[in-house]
Amino acid sequence: MRKPSPSSCLPGPPSLAPQLPEPGEAKRGEQGHLGYLLRQASVALRTRMERALADLEVTPPQFVVLTMVGAYPGLSNADLARLSLLKPQTVSVIVGNLKRSGALVSRPHPVHGRIRQLALSETGERSLARCRRRVDALERRLAAGLSAAEEAAVRRWLVSVALESD
Amino acid sequence: MRKPSPSSCLPGPPSLAPQLPEPGEAKRGEQGHLGYLLRQASVALRTRMERALADLEVTPPQFVVLTMVGAYPGLSNADLARLSLLKPQTVSVIVGNLKRSGALVSRPHPVHGRIRQLALSETGERSLARCRRRVDALERRLAAGLSAAEEAAVRRWLVSVALESD
DNA sequence: AACAACATATTCGAGCTCTGATATCATGCG
DNA sequence: CGCATGATATCAGAGCTCGAATATGTTGTT
Numbered sequence: 434m435r436k437p438s439p440s441s442c443l444p445g446p447p448s449l450a451p452q453l454p455e456p457g458e459a460k461r462g463e464q465g466h467l468g469y470l471l472r473q474a475s476v477a478l479r480t481r482m483e484r485a486l487a488d489l490e491v492t493p494p495q496f497v498v499l500t501m502v503g504a505y506p507g508l509s510n511a512d513l514a515r516l517s518l519l520k521p522q523t524v525s526v527i528v529g530n531l532k533r534s535g536a537l538v539s540r541p542h543p544v545h546g547r548i549r550q551l552a553l554s555e556t557g558e559r560s561l562a563r564c565r566r567r568v569d570a571l572e573r574r575l576a577a578g579l580s581a582a583e584e585a586a587v588r589r590w591l592v593s594v595a596l597e598s599d
Numbered sequence: 600m601r602k603p604s605p606s607s608c609l610p611g612p613p614s615l616a617p618q619l620p621e622p623g624e625a626k627r628g629e630q631g632h633l634g635y636l637l638r639q640a641s642v643a644l645r646t647r648m649e650r651a652l653a654d655l656e657v658t659p660p661q662f663v664v665l666t667m668v669g670a671y672p673g674l675s676n677a678d679l680a681r682l683s684l685l686k687p688q689t690v691s692v693i694v695g696n697l698k699r700s701g702a703l704v705s706r707p708h709p710v711h712g713r714i715r716q717l718a719l720s721e722t723g724e725r726s727l728a729r730c731r732r733r734v735d736a737l738e739r740r741l742a743a744g745l746s747a748a749e750e751a752a753v754r755r756w757l758v759s760v761a762l763e764s765d
Numbered sequence: 766a767a768c769a770a771c772a773t774a775t776t777c778g779a780g781c782t783c784t785g786a787t788a789t790c791a792t793g794c795g
Numbered sequence: 796c797g798c799a800t801g802a803t804a805t806c807a808g809a810g811c812t813c814g815a816a817t818a819t820g821t822t823g824t825t
């Protein structure tokens with residue numbers, strides 16, 4: 434048997450005994466703060482994606498970079514940063530790990546002396562294709578319970594949150 | 600003047616010249632993958648929250664932990680992990696930083712020898728209150744452009760994504 | 766030509782998050 | 796009692812993310 438978690442019976446303030454809510458209840462459910470719900474959903478999806486890609490040795494951020502370089506070969510580090518809403522330093526770490534693992538290659542820009550242009554290697558192409566299938570499977574389940582109108586509303590909201598200016 | 604980004608004129612494969620999409624266009628807009636849009640929105644909100652809380656020396660994850668401990672005093676590290684969908688090690692890092700900064704205090708559980716119960720310190724209470732106001736302001740803008748029905752759909756979807764089982 | 770302004774890349778330090786492994790405590794069973 | 800099981804805490808290592816600072820390259824102005 435399982436004891437009902439020691440902290441469920443608090444000895445401190447009597448009236449504040451924590452009746453811990455289950456996932457989907459109280460602040461964690463549909464009544465919670467929108468920002469909190471957004472973070473929760475994002476954490477859950479990231480976790481699922483990490484598990485789905487774990488045996489391919491690719492992390493979710495790496496998958497995003499691979500996808501972008503696959504779609505726009507010749508991208509620079511700075512281009513990737515703008516495209517992903519991340520900082521150049523962040524992209525630099527991810528790109529570094531992908532170059533070390535052999536999925537990405539870079540060569541200097543023929544005109545501009547400082548820019549390094551990125552492209553997928555052979556193994557990078559294959560890896561991206563394998564990841565793509567796993568992620569697409571997850572993706573399909575995301576829209577499962579939504580009507581067309583609801584999905585449109587969700588998409589519109591997500592874009593508006595992403596683009597809201599400071 | 601600003602040159603239109605060197606990588607916009609690729610010398611490599613001619614037909615693959617990257618016409619980089621603006622934020623809100625192409626895959627980044629409402630036609631993109633739901634998972635990608637969710638990540639983008641989450642990144643954007645996290646960034647805004649980081650900026651809003653920066654001068655209070657509190658990070659978004661720290662704010663989440665402070666809020667939870669404020670709502671349920673006596674929580675343990677493991678309780679927090681379950682509540683936040685994070686791993687105990689992760690929560691341990693955040694709690695460690697909050698204890699070091701003096702916002703959280705912990706005492707051993709009176710019955711169970713290993714559990715450490717958490718509570719807000721005086722400064723923790725004040726800090727949480729200040730953060731609360733900033734975050735509430737951000738929060739209100741999240742639901743700004745949504746009708747009641749749309750907001751309900753968004754909330755329902757976020758919860759379903761967060762709770763979807765593997 | 767010299768300079769200012771800007772973009773790009775990189776380094777450093779900090780915080781967040783995970784997997785995996787280890788140690789301690791509590792409970793239940795032989 | 797002794798041991799297995801499970802919960803808790805913690806350590807080690809890896810990757811992601813940021814702000815700040817530095818160095819280098821490009822462009823436009825003087």
